[in-house]
Amino acid sequence: MKIYNTLSKQKEGFRPLNAGKVSMYICGPTVYDRIHIGNLRAYLIPDVLRKFLEYSSFEVRQIKNITDVGHLMEDNVAQGDTGEDKIEKKALAEKKTPAEIAGFYENYFHETEKALNILPAHFFPRATAHIPQMLKIIQILIDKGFAYEKNGNVFFDVTKFADYGKLSGNTLENLKVGARLEEHPDKKNPWDFALWLKAPKEHIMKWDSPWSVGYPGWHIECSAMSMEYLGDTIDIHTGGEDNIFPHHEAEIAQSESATGQKFVNYWLHIRHLLVDGEKMAKSKGNFYFLEDIEAKGYSPMELRLAILSSHYRSQMNFTWAVMEQAKTNFQKISEFVYNLKNIPISSEKDSLGNEVSKYTEKFEKAMDDDLNTPLALSVLYEMITETNKLIAENKLDTKQAKNILAVWEKMNKVFGFVIEAKQDIPEEIIKIAEERKTFRNNKDFEKSDKLRDKILEKGYAIEDLKNNEYLIKKQ
Numbered sequence: 513m514k515i516y517n518t519l520s521k522q523k524e525g526f527r528p529l530n531a532g533k534v535s536m537y538i539c540g541p542t543v544y545d546r547i548h549i550g551n552l553r554a555y556l557i558p559d560v561l562r563k564f565l566e567y568s569s570f571e572v573r574q575i576k577n578i579t580d581v582g583h584l585m586e587d588n589v590a591q592g593d594t595g596e597d598k599i600e601k602k603a604l605a606e607k608k609t610p611a612e613i614a615g616f617y618e619n620y621f622h623e624t625e626k627a628l629n630i631l632p633a634h635f636f637p638r639a640t641a642h643i644p645q646m647l648k649i650i651q652i653l654i655d656k657g658f659a660y661e662k663n664g665n666v667f668f669d670v671t672k673f674a675d676y677g678k679l680s681g682n683t684l685e686n687l688k689v690g691a692r693l694e695e696h697p698d699k700k701n702p703w704d705f706a707l708w709l710k711a712p713k714e715h716i717m718k719w720d721s722p723w724s725v726g727y728p729g730w731h732i733e734c735s736a737m738s739m740e741y742l743g744d745t746i747d748i749h750t751g752g753e754d755n756i757f758p759h760h761e762a763e764i765a766q767s768e769s770a771t772g773q774k775f776v777n778y779w780l781h782i783r784h785l786l787v788d789g790e791k792m793a794k795s796k797g798n799f800y801f802l803e804d805i806e807a808k809g810y811s812p813m814e815l816r817l818a819i820l821s822s823h824y825r826s827q828m829n830f831t832w833a834v835m836e837q838a839k840t841n842f843q844k845i846s847e848f849v850y851n852l853k854n855i856p857i858s859s860e861k862d863s864l865g866n867e868v869s870k871y872t873e874k875f876e877k878a879m880d881d882d883l884n885t886p887l888a889l890s891v892l893y894e895m896i897t898e899t900n901k902l903i904a905e906n907k908l909d910t911k912q913a914k915n916i917l918a919v920w921e922k923m924n925k926v927f928g929f930v931i932e933a934k935q936d937i938p939e940e941i942i943k944i945a946e947e948r949k950t951f952r953n954n955k956d957f958e959k960s961d962k963l964r965d966k967i968l969e970k971g972y973a974i975e976d977l978k979n980n981e982y983l984i985k986k987q
C-alpha cells in the first residue's frame with residue numbers, strides 16, 4: 513500500500529515498524545463544543561485507513577486523544593502562549609465546571625462517531641490525566657538544553673532543533689520573512705512555543721510543577737500520550753491540514769529532542785471540508801453539525817458516503833447537492849444488497865462466471881493507491897450496474913448472487929456502511945403472492961392482477977421475473 517507522507521511530500525510504500533502491526537495516533541477533539549462535519553472528515557479517514565489495514569491483515573492499534581485542557585484561543589493559539597482556555601471560557605459562559613463541559617462534549621463526540629460507524633479507537637486518553645507524563649518530557653527538554661524556564665513559564669527553544677520546519681516547510685529562515693508574532697515577554701525567540709505556562713489567579717485548571725502552578729501547552733499533550741501508549745516512534749500520525757503547523761511541527765521538535773528518536777514515520781493530513789466553497793464559520797451560518805444534516809432528511813450513513821466520495825487529499829466541498837447525490841447512491845447500494853439477498857432460488861444460468869474477482873482486484877488497487885475512496889466507490893457502482901443488468905435480464909443465479917454478495921461484504925469491511933436490513937416480507941404477503949402465482953400459471957390474469965393490487969394496497973410491490981419467479985419489495 514502507498515500513502516502520501518507529508519514529511520517526504522510523496523507517496524511512499526507503507527512498511528510498519530513491526531511486521532504485521534500498525535500504531536496510529538489521531539489528533540482528537542478539543543471538547544469545548546460539538547464536533548462539526550469538518551472534524552468528522554478528519555476522523556472518518558483514519559477510520560477507513562484502519563479498516564483497510566485490518567482488511568490487509570495488519571493488527572492496528574489506534575489512540576485518539578481528548579483535549580480537555582488548554583488549546584488556547586487567540587491568533588497565536590497555535591503558539592500556545594497567550595489567550596484563554598477554550599474549555600474554561602465555555603465553562604464560565606454556561607456556569608458549569610470545565611469537567612462538566614468536557615464531559616458533555618466528549619460524550620457528544622463519541623455518539624457522533626458511533627452514528628457514522630467510526631470504530632472506537634483502542635483508547636481515548638484525556639490530556640488532564642497525563643500531566644505527569646508531560647512534566648517528565650518537559651524536564652528532559654530543560655535538562656538537555658532544548659527548553660528554558662522564565663518566570664514560571666517554560667518554552668521550547670526552536671533554534672536548538674536543527675530540523676525545525678521539516679514537516680511544514682516553516683523553517684526559521686522562512687518564518688523570519690513571514691508575519692510577526694506577538695511576542696511573549698519571557699520568550700527568547702518569537703517562534704518558541706510554550707511547554708508549560710504559569711496560571712493566572714483566575715485560571716481554574718492548574719497543576720503543580722517544578723516551575724509554577726500552571727498548565728501545559730497544547731502540543732506537549734500529544735507527544736506525551738503518543739509515547740505513553742505507542743512508544744517513542746510510531747507508524748502513523750493523522751490530523752486535519754491545519755494541524756501541520758505549528759501543532760505537528762512542534763510535536764516533532766519536542767519529541768525528537770527528548771528521545772533522540774524519529775517520532776513518526778508517516779504523517780497523514782486530511783484537507784479541509786469547505787461548505788459551498790468557503791471555510792466553515794459560525795458567523796457565516798455555514799457551520800454544520802450532524803443534527804443539521806439529519807434535520808434536512810439525510811442519514812449519518814449518507815454523510816459517510818458523501819465524505820468518502822472525495823479523496824482525502826483534495827478539499828471537500830460540502831453542498832446539499834452533494835448530500836442529495838449521496839442519498840441516491842446510498843439508496844442504490846441498499847437496493848443492490850437487498851436484491852442480492854432476495855434473489856429467487858434458481859438453477860445455474862449464463863451469468864458472470866468467475867469474473868467477480870475483478871471487482872475485488874480493482875477495489876484493492878484503488879485503496880492501495882493512497883486510499884482512493886472515490887475510485888473504490890466507482891468500482892462498487894460498476895459492480896452494481898452490471899449486477900442490476902443481469903437481474904433485469906434474469907441471468908443471475910443464486911450461486912452467482914452469493915459470490916457478488918461476498919465481494920460486497922468484503923469491500924464493505926472497509927467502506928463501513930451500515931445497511932438497515934429491510935423488513936422481512938410478512939407471511940401474509942408471501943401467501944397472497946403464491947396464490948397469485950398459481951393464478952398466473954393457470955393464465956387467470958384477471959384474478960392474478962387483483963391480487964397484485966391487494967399486495968400494493970398493503971405497501972408491497974411485486975416484480976415478475978422470467979421462469980415464473982418473482983421479487984417482492986416494500987414500497
Ligand code: AMP
Nearest residue numbers: 541542550551554751752753755784785
Ligand atoms: P480541533 O478540535 O479544532 O482540534 O479539531 C479536531 C480535528 O479536526 C483536527 O484534526 C483538525 O485538523 C480537524 N478539522 C478541523 N476543522 C476541519 C475541517 N473544516 N475539515 C477537516 N478537518 C478539520
Ligand code: ZN
Nearest residue numbers: 539540734759
Ligand atoms: Zn494533537
